[in-house]
Amino acid sequence: MTYNNEVMIIGGGLAGCEAAWQAAGRGCSVTLHEMRPLKYSAAHESDLLGELVCSNSLRSDDVTSAVGLLKEEMRMLGSLIIAAARKTAVPAGKALAVDRRLFAESITQALEKSPHINIIREEVSELPESPVPCILATGPLTSEAMAESLSKLTGEKRLAFYDAIAPIVESDSLDMDIVYRKSRYDDGPGDYLNCPMDKEQYLHFINELRRGKSVPMRDFEEVKYFEGCLPVEVMCERGEETLRFGPMKPVGLEDPRTGRVPYAVVQLRTENKGGTHYNMVGFQTRLNYGEQMRIFRLIPGMEKAAFSRLGSIHRNTFIQAPELLLPTLQLQKRPNLLIAGQLSGVEGYIESAAMGLIAGINSAAIAHGEPPAIPPPATALGALLTHLTSAAPKGGFQPSNVNFGLFPPLGKKMPKKLRGQARADLALAELRNWMRAQGINQI
Template sequence: MAAPSVVVIGAGLAGTEAAWQVAEAGLDVQLVEMRPIRRSPAHHSSECAELVCSNSFGALSSDRAAGLLQEELRRLGSVVIQMADRHAVPAGGALAVDRGRYSASLTQLLEQHPRVSFVREEQIALPATDQVTVLATGPLTSDALAEDLRRFTGRADCHFFDAASPIVEGDSVDMTQAFRASRYDKGDADYINCPMNREQYLGFRDALLAAEQAELKDFDQGNATFFEGCLPIEELARRGEDTMRYGPLKPIGLWDPRWGDVNDRDVRRAKRAYAVVQLRQEDKDGRLWNLVGFQTNLKWGEQKRVLQMIPGLEGAEFVRFGVMHRNTFLEAPALLDATLQFRSRPNLLAAGQITGTEGYAAAVAGGWLAGTNAARLVRGERPIDLPRTTMVGALTHFISEAPSGKFQPMPPNFGLLPELPERIRDKRARYGAYRDRALADLLLAREEQALGNVPCPA
């Protein structure tokens, strides 16, 4: 094979999809994968698109966020999702696969493609600046390449990040118990505050201490020195009865006007909260809210049970549960456009979990878009992005536009989509309306943009 038109680094879900899209566009692609020459602690084989955790892509129904993303990818011609459908196993309402046969089939498909060449070695630095490249190395990017990325971006926040707090849908917070305010009324009322009395606080602490934790894999232990700056909430609870109250649950300076006049000393003494859980806005539209300081290593079922003890969160809908693990990802809002191109080097694109998306289908979506745009760049065509009303477009726009500095990985969820023209109270009907709009807009985008031949501007 001649010099490749595109280099794809990493043969995980995103890299597999990206390489396929480039090859199917009629261009030569070099797929670089360090396994089996060098294995990561999470992988068990050298196959493409190995599923290292669950074998499930999430809910299959298209009126669920993960299912809508899968359906969009089917309609965009995703090879990874098509192969998942082919190797599906019974899993209730989820798309789950026989992971061994699934990965082997994708590996064979790429190995037999005349436009794909495999290079089995560790990529320790980014290719030359004139080479169109897709970076799809995932959350376990090798140390050497991660260091080169830091040099290239000039940012220390291309980093190992140890923790992420749970995120809930704002509409699911009970505002008859919670209230909007900033501490000491400084600035706008930017936080949702969930107050606790002493009895509620102590019961919550006891539940945290008794809850079952998830087991950290060996490769997570290396970041323990970073944990002091973002300790799990259950670890804070273990350090003393009042530790949380002097940390993320500090009630000082927070007052609900419904309690009475804050300037009345007797009212303030009688009504003030013993502890307050704060939620910080996660997206531009204020539909997603992060539990401040609530990074946790509890099992997901335990998180839901314990966190729903917080007043105002009894019916909370969780978009993401808290996690603690080693995770390399880019500060995407400062670096990437919604086309997944680096702003400072447009012929370098990123895809998959390294961009700050979470979940298998989200990684595939990034691979599809980065591979499609890499091929378009080689052909002299304008890169595309998809409408925000689609789940693929919502994810890529989110990671390119989210507030920088506090950026954390995001899974697909309906909170990322623009509001519907009319409010629909029934949740199932509302999600169905999101789906219908997304698929209609995706069809229009394919006709007007993705399948067009739009030259790059001079």
């Protein structure tokens, strides 16, 4: 059965934008619905498509890492998100980070210029019953109305966890007599700014952090943080040394001016092309605004810090994917409805866009009356899909970033330092073969 090559997408985040790009590139007429600027979520600030709300980092760019491999697979498949990220990248050591504004503008302009994509600025509050293939990519901040509509369809009570945003500081408010530039283990000037602490400063800082007043939870809210994005004050509660072995780890960050390794370090990552703003790495928080300014100005070099954005916290919604989704991202109960992005149960910018990519490819196949397909399990894309549709069912499922633990065994023993390259070689070879079999040209 065909659907006149039409595809409907709800949500203009990373997943929705990537899905639109992929479907349009496969001969479909795409309608993309985005509620902004008529209505904003708790975290979004602009009406641009593909806006990043938590951080400007897309994590490691090394193909021997799981997320770096995922980026390369997406690039090979013509990813709009990866192309925009490369175009708007800012210095971030071995990571890929972007100028958020330019990144979102690049995505928005590309979609607006496409003759095959119609962008409608309106809220869709319930799932459509149209036979046209539809991708739900409303993201972790899915509205209550849409979440309720999805819950009614699936018969499953939705789950939620909490995600936190780190503050952004203006660079000209930093004391550069104290702050120094260095990337971890790099010999020369690096891409990160570092605020060093001695032991006394560190202990005073974490004591104040423990005493800090947080934004209270509402009565109906349940604390269920994603372990990979814990608020800094929650990490601090786990022990005196937790931050020193986490986001404030000083290893490899000796001060090039003195040669000394600090007791602890707060790192700042470039937020924009002009280098006028920096993101506090790993400092997502639910402290109230007054406490953030008071406590974070205890950090050496940040005594007079001016914040262009303070940290915040919001609820993220996801589905019980192993019970609800097919490996193609189609909903079992309604195969012409696909779930993409963080709503599907992945965690992270790149993972969300990757699921949008797969949903876009498969929605186009459905629209053309062809069978949808999934990449091999040895690829990063295939490993994520396997996690979504086979991991810990019956309420035990939790969102995950891509990692090599999701991949099938290599089948042979080798030194740990060689495994990343071996996995990358195997994954890329398998993806090339799959693309040839699917008639997809490699970029």
